[in-house]
Amino acid sequence: MSLESLKMFSLEGKVAIVTGGSRGFGKSIALALAGAGADVVVASRTQADLDAVAEEIKGMGRKALAISTDTSKEESIQNLAEKTIEEFGKIDILINNAGVGNNIPFLNIGDEDWDYVMNVNLKGYFMCSKIIGKYMFKAKTGRIINISSAMGNAPLPYLAHYAASKGGINAMTKSLAQEWATRGITVNAIAPSYFATDINAHAMEDKGITQLIMSKTPVNRWGQTEELTGLVIYLASDCSSFMTGAILALDGGWSAG
Numbered sequence: 001m002s003l004e005s006l007k008m009f010s011l012e013g014k015v016a017i018v019t020g021g022s023r024g025f026g027k028s029i030a031l032a033l034a035g036a037g038a039d040v041v042v043a044s045r046t047q048a049d050l051d052a053v054a055e056e057i058k059g060m061g062r063k064a065l066a067i068s069t070d071t072s073k074e075e076s077i078q079n080l081a082e083k084t085i086e087e088f089g090k091i092d093i094l095i096n097n098a099g100v101g102n103n104i105p106f107l108n109i110g111d112e113d114w115d116y117v118m119n120v121n122l123k124g125y126f127m128c129s130k131i132i133g134k135y136m137f138k139a140k141t142g143r144i145i146n147i148s149s150a151m152g153n154a155p156l157p158y159l160a161h162y163a164a165s166k167g168g169i170n171a172m173t174k175s176l177a178q179e180w181a182t183r184g185i186t187v188n189a190i191a192p193s194y195f196a197t198d199i200n201a202h203a204m205e206d207k208g209i210t211q212l213i214m215s216k217t218p219v220n221r222w223g224q225t226e227e228l229t230g231l232v233i234y235l236a237s238d239c240s241s242f243m244t245g246a247i248l249a250l251d252g253g254w255s256a257g
Contacts, residue, residue: 012037020098022049032229043069071124101162121165150193177245193251195223218253
């Protein structure tokens with residue numbers, strides 16, 4: 001690959017927002033975007049954790065903002081968008097990553113459990129894409145990357161509410177990608193299975209859970225965050241300008257069976 005080709009992966013001059021950016025995938029994605037040259041706005045509900053990530057980004061020589069945000073609330077997302085525009089004047093990249101989920105037998109899923117997961121995972125992605133995406137729509141350029149899940153296509157039991165939210169994200173991604181295709185905006189989703197993150201620490205220590213996960217993972221190991229962040233950089237860069245509406249499985253073969 002020539003040096004000129006490598007430059008297509010650069011995010012120099014780009015402004016990115018990462019929801020759920022204080023830990024797990026979100027933190028890794030935020031740092032990777034900064035490493036590729038972007039200025040990054042990290043958003044989640046815990047300000048102290050966000051501040052720590054923002055300081056890491058600044059230490060890399062990039063600009064950063066840490067904005068406490070509840071993506072289940074429209075006014076909170078509006079505040080995130082307005083503060084980003086006030087600071088940077090534009091938004092080039094949106095990473096919808098904030099999410100929640102837990103294992104509940106189907107007959108025990110209450111209305112409040114269903115609504116909570118849907119409000120954060122699906123409605124939150126919808127509102128962020130609408131409120132933040134309007135700036136991209138006006139500018140006729142942008143990248144929206146939705147962090148979905150292998151559960152949206154090949155779910156385990158006890159996850160009906162979570163799987164439904166992720167399946168909804170996949171459908172919304174495909175629809176919006178078609179609608180905004182001629183506006184210079186690409187909309188794609190990444191569908192990871194189980195990765196070695198702090199959020200999955202308990203599962204990694206449980207032999208029974210690990211055995212179940214590995215039985216469905218042909219590569220027979222947990223994913224590593226750098227294997228996800230590389231794909232995010234590709235989707236955020238000029239290299240992916242012809243890719244939109246894709247749901248990219250990043251699951252060690254989980255969905256191949």
